[in-house]
């Protein structure tokens with residue numbers, strides 16, 4: 001595909017290069033960084049490492065593709081209104097890179113080894129490349145639209161589990177304690193008794209990569225931003241899974257309340273959230 005290659009560098013190759021360079025650098029900073037800022041509350045953290053990772057990725061992307069648009073978490077004011085507006089401002093772009101320089105910052109800060117770099121490229125609003133890199137396990141998840149998704153070069157396939165009863169499912173505890181947290185606590189109350197077990201590991205992008213890899217059968221979370229989900233959505237879709245919002249509408253860049261699964265448990269998961277009125 002000619003459109004995906006500029007100056008001999010494919011979009012995917014640049015995304016992989018960015019994610020692994022940033023990831024390796026982040027790893028050297030674990031337990032070894034200077035400043036920690038509180039963004040909104042003690043539940044919402046940012047470090048110099050988040051900012052440095054985003055700068056590194058942005059510079060590399062802009063060197064290769066100066067005409068492309070860029071949306072990164074650390075370039076946007078905190079809060080849901082600002083992240084919605086930031087996406088609105090660029091979503092008409094032909095090529096848009098959507099970057100979370102560290103997904104799972106709280107884990108990074110505490111030395112809990114479950115965080116990643118998440119990089120997506122959207123073409124006219126549709127994600128065409130998704131890369132998630134976990135530097136701690138050196139796991140690289142890569143998806144290209146229409147070409148499948150891979151971890152360590154091995155094709156991924158979602159789980160074949162057909163019931164919630166037999167499913168390992170993940171969710172998140174939102175930092176927004178006003179609106180999203182109470183809503184998702186209702187969801188957890190509804191879903192937890194129905195599944196084999198629930199995981200809340202603190203990185204939406206990693207949870208989605210794990211759905212793609214068949215390690216989780218499903219994942220949902222309330223109140224996310226485009227950079228949390230964009231790369232993971234393509235990983236899941238290209239592994240045979242399904243990504244929607246909590247009402248069952250197909251994934252698009254603006255989705256904040258996301259449900260991703262192997263497809264087989266999607267309806268049951270959405271219905272459980274709706275029953276608990278944890279879907280909007």
Ligand code: 2AM
Pocket residue numbers: 040043044045073100102103104105106171172173174175176202203204205221223224225228
């Ligand atoms: P982050 O680490 O990049 O901030 C965990 O439940 C998920 O929620 C992570 O993907 C995390 O991304 C995201 N998250 C953390 N703080 C958030 C906030 N204040 N608003 C929205 N999402 C947040």
Ligand code: CA
Pocket residue numbers: 045046073105
């Ligand atoms: Ca953050």
Ligand code: CA
Pocket residue numbers: 100102103104227228
């Ligand atoms: Ca994030």
Ligand code: CA
Pocket residue numbers: 050073100101102103104105
């Ligand atoms: Ca982040």
